[in-house]
Amino acid sequence: MNTTREVPPLTTSVKLAFGIGQIAEGLKTSVFGTFLLFYYNQVLGLAGDLAGLAIFIALLFDAVTDPIAGSVSDRWRSPRGRRHPFMYASAVPLGISFTLLFSPQALFGADGVSAWPQLALFAWMTLTTVMTRASMTLYHVPHMAVGAELSEDYDERTVLVAYRHFFGAVGFILAYFFGYGLFFAPTEAYSNGQLNAAAYPPFALTLAVIMTGTILWTAWGTRSRVPYMPKARLDEARVKISDVFKETYQAMQNVSFRWIMFGFILIIAAWGMAGVTGLYVYTFFWELDRFQILFVSLMGPIGSMFGYPLSKAYYSWLDKRLAMICAGLFWMVVHSIPVLVYLAGFAPETNSWGSAVFLAVFAALGGLGVGQVVVGIGSTMADVADENELATGRRQEGVFFGASAFANKCSAGLGTLIAGLVLEWISWPTGSEIKTAADIPPETLIQLAVIAGPVIGLLAIPGVLCFRGYQLNRSKVVEIQQALRGAA
DSSP states (O other): OOOSSOOOOOOHHHHHHHHHTHHHHHHHHHHIIIIIHIIIIIITOOOHHHHHHHHHHHHHHHHHHHHHHHHHHHHOOOTTTTTHHHHHHHHHHHHHHHHHHTOHHHHHOHHHHHTSOHHHHHHHHHHHHHHHHHHHHHHHHHHHHHHHHHOOOHHHHHHHHHHHHHHHHHHHHHHHIIIIIIITOOOSSOSSGGGOGGGHHHHHHHHHHHHHHHHHHHHHHTGGGGGGSOOOOTTOOOOOHHHHHHHHHHHHTSHHHHHHHHHHHHHHHHHHHHHHHHHHIIIIISOOOHHHHHHHHHHHHHHHHHHGGGHHHHHHHHOHHHHHHHHHHHHHHHHHHHHHHHHTTOSOOSSSHHHHHHHHHHHHHHHHHHHHHHHHHHHHHHHHHHHHHHHHSOOOHHHHHHHHHHHHHHHHHHHHHHHHHHHHHTTOOOSTTOOSGGGSOHHHHHHHHHIIIIIHHHHTHHHHHHGGGOOOOHHHHHHHHHHHHHHO
16 A cells, blocks of 8 residues: 555544444445335336336446446545545435435325336336435445555454444344334234335435435544545546546456456345345245344344454454355355245244244344355455556556445346346236235245245355455465555
């Protein structure tokens, strides 16, 4: 890391401020992965393939904006550093666009939404999803790059990523708490509160306020480190669109980065499908009430949170490549078990706290596995940036994290698109006439459960195996950093 002054050690307050900023991304990711398709498809009646297509179209914009955010922030020169101006600028637009995404009735009236043509509802979902994703990109890519710039220590980088993902899990918990625990309470018209369209606008507004606040918190709380972070070179030209794609292509020439990205895309696509189908399966297959769904949903991020403090020891024990492979395979197995146990006739009765506790145990174990994978991926990005700097002479965390962010969103969105197509393929019924599991054919419920459980687990295997292509380890990273110091 090419800095010109002695860098003081990181304080706990800076680490906390950096981590707290991930709450915004955790809130957005949990809502997009759990509630977005359900809201537009099951609640508002938009066809599953159209809802999935809206999310996929937004990803096409991300294909441009994520690399741009990385490249522009890599070259940005200002008194507030390369990353912080973008973090400040993103906060309010993100809050507004996220609120609009879940508030079509705010402009057209609650009765008018149900009467909207499919294409009008599809257009609204597409536009506001693009706005939300673009605003988050403006923040999230620079935020991740800041994490790589805060420290060059091999193990401390893992700790910083663990801080970030710990608070990302807090974002998931807050989304589930405010959703299932507060806003999706049953009403006279809706025994399942998550089917009540009127509950979503205040739910979204509450989360939008939290997103805005935590983004400003992390930008302000890490500002003291700006003087010690790498600066853009004075001879850097302004970014052209051609530069963005050229730099992204060059990043993909790094063998370790390429294999990590391939694995990340495949495994996150499986996780995305699992998240999107989860609410359908909990509500209609397992027939859980909202508090039972809240309990089960919380166990995933809580399992991750218990795992994050162990990340440093875990990754020191196995090193990064093997640790990611083991964690990914662990998730695949525990995610598949509940439905397999049900089909074998050994699961607790549905619509009971017994089944909720049963599912919660495996959700917590799955969260533990997911947590270790995402920590490893975030930590490897900083090491890859070191390797790239030695090869090219340029510090380009933004390019690598921009590509990483796009891979994350692309694969999660791909999982949502596939989930929407699956719902259409099995003729999943939607709309206000669906109140309970009794309104859905039993064979359709079984089809969804099998796809949402063991089939998705199997889809993660190729992604996990791609991690075998990662070529860096502790000794190689130390050699690279020593060479960088010698060249500084």
